[in-house]
Amino acid sequence: MSALAAELQGHEPMAPEPWRILAVRREVADGEVFTWTLEPLSGRAATARPGQFNMLYLFGVGEVAISVSAIEDDGAVVHTIRAVGSVTRAMQGLRTGEVVGVRGPFGTAWPVADAKGRDLVLAAGGIGLAPLRPVVHAVLARRQDFGRVLLCYGARSPRDLIFRDELDEWQVRRELDLRVTVDRGTADWKGDVGVVTQLIDRGGFDGRNALAMVCGPEVMMRFSALSLHRRGVAPERTFVSMERSMRCALGFCGHCQIGPHFVCRDGPVFPYPVMEPAFRVNEL
Amino acid sequence: MRELLEILQGQSFFDGLTEAQLKLVAAFAALRSFEAGRYLFREHEPADAFYLIRSGRVSLESLLPGRQPGTFMTLGGGDMLGWSWLIPPYRWHYDARALEPVHTAHFDAAALRERMDHDPVLGYALHKRFTMLIVERLQAARLQHLDIYASGEGDVGLGG
Numbered sequence: 001m002s003a004l005a006a007e008l009q010g011h012e013p014m015a016p017e018p019w020r021i022l023a024v025r026r027e028v029a030d031g032e033v034f035t036w037t038l039e040p041l042s043g044r045a046a047t048a049r050p051g052q053f054n055m056l057y058l059f060g061v062g063e064v065a066i067s068v069s070a071i072e073d074d075g076a077v078v079h080t081i082r083a084v085g086s087v088t089r090a091m092q093g094l095r096t097g098e099v100v101g102v103r104g105p106f107g108t109a110w111p112v113a114d115a116k117g118r119d120l121v122l123a124a125g126g127i128g129l130a131p132l133r134p135v136v137h138a139v140l141a142r143r144q145d146f147g148r149v150l151l152c153y154g155a156r157s158p159r160d161l162i163f164r165d166e167l168d169e170w171q172v173r174r175e176l177d178l179r180v181t182v183d184r185g186t187a188d189w190k191g192d193v194g195v196v197t198q199l200i201d202r203g204g205f206d207g208r209n210a211l212a213m214v215c216g217p218e219v220m221m222r223f224s225a226l227s228l229h230r231r232g233v234a235p236e237r238t239f240v241s242m243e244r245s246m247r248c249a250l251g252f253c254g255h256c257q258i259g260p261h262f263v264c265r266d267g268p269v270f271p272y273p274v275m276e277p278a279f280r281v282n283e284l
Numbered sequence: 285m286r287e288l289l290e291i292l293q294g295q296s297f298f299d300g301l302t303e304a305q306l307k308l309v310a311a312f313a314a315l316r317s318f319e320a321g322r323y324l325f326r327e328h329e330p331a332d333a334f335y336l337i338r339s340g341r342v343s344l345e346s347l348l349p350g351r352q353p354g355t356f357m358t359l360g361g362g363d364m365l366g367w368s369w370l371i372p373p374y375r376w377h378y379d380a381r382a383l384e385p386v387h388t389a390h391f392d393a394a395a396l397r398e399r400m401d402h403d404p405v406l407g408y409a410l411h412k413r414f415t416m417l418i419v420e421r422l423q424a425a426r427l428q429h430l431d432i433y434a435s436g437e438g439d440v441g442l443g444g
Binding site for chain 1: 352354355357358360361362424428430431432433434439
């Protein structure tokens with residue numbers, strides 16, 4: 001947690017601050033994935049960096065760790081949430097104007113600055129696009145600093161694609177090579193069918209000089225890392241974002257521990273070689 | 285011939301082949317284009333070719349009785365298409381349809397196969413490359429089959 005965040009919370013990192021929901025947006029047709037834009041009632045908040053997460057607290061229900069999916073210029077923070085458990089399903093029912101608790105930001109960030117002067121490969125699977133979206137925003141804001149930028153995005157089906165409007169916008173921009181694929185097409189789907197690793201295998205970047213950031217289900221990250229290495233991207237320049245059950249977010253409780261690493265404190269963004277052994281251990 | 289040789293030299297699939305081998309393979313190739321909607325090959329037809337897709341997208345489809353053809357994979361520029369020519373009974377197992385104008389290098393695989401029988405060094409070099417391609421596609425198909433993006437149980441992780 002940043003010093004400013006601790007100061008803002010009066011050195012009580014376990015105490016959530018009240019934030020108001022400014023906007024709610026459905027990302028998929030049934031609303032299972034939705035995006036909140038949040039602002040602090042206090043008017044002050046620590047600025048999150050791409051890849052970090054906040055603990056979102058629905059009073060009386062529970063708390064969940066959710067990655068930042070955009071960082072607005074005015075201090076508002078955007079989170080994209082998939083309703084899969086008791087807390088996130090309850091969050092699905094909240095509307096604009098309601099107040100939730102926020103702790104954070106926590107964790108490590110994507111090494112965007114390290115990608116300067118290099119080709120950048122972003123590989124996202126499913127809702128894993130959300131933690132990478134702030135990277136895309138940061139890169140597009142300083143596009144001249146980077147070489148080729150490739151975004152490979154895979155989803156289960158066309159109806160599961162999130163940020164559709166933004167994808168359409170990125171698709172027509174020349175600054176970004178956006179490749180989208182789905183595991184299962186539909187009759188009206190005109191795009192690619194196949195897994196995200198195939199998009200990486202097609203290349204279009206200088207692997208020896210590239211840096212890669214990968215976010216999605218663990219099996220997708222493992223196979224993506226293999227594809228990247230086949231294309232010449234060094235393992236130490238491949239970064240992954242890990243998901244575990246985060247509770248305290250401070251590295252105390254141990255719920256998110258993977259070997260010697262606390263995902264909430266030492267991650268969620270790790271260099272691939274640090275996490276590679278964990279990918280080979282079942283139920284770790 | 286020169287143009288085909290340059291095309292092959294620019295493809296990672298052929299990396300490591302000697303110039304003499306590349307020239308030989310290029311001798312079995314021809315440029316061929318397909319309009320959108322045209323089939324490159326159909327299921328059960330003799331598999332006597334393989335393709336290097338230079339540009340455009342190709343849909344691999346399987347016939348599903350009473351339903352629209354199911355696309356299980358799309359291929360694009362730089363991808364290799366077709367390995368049924370390597371394995372008896374040398375018949376295509378799926379349809380391949382151009383989704384948009386597609387430009388390819390088409391290889392006379394039946395003739396090349398015969399050549400490979402008489403030139404085991406070339407045969408082995410090409411077999412290694414196609415085996416790698418088959419393994420990559422097999423891994424991709426397994427991943428696709430695993431349904432890795434299905435909803436998990438409970439609020440574990442970063443939820444986005």
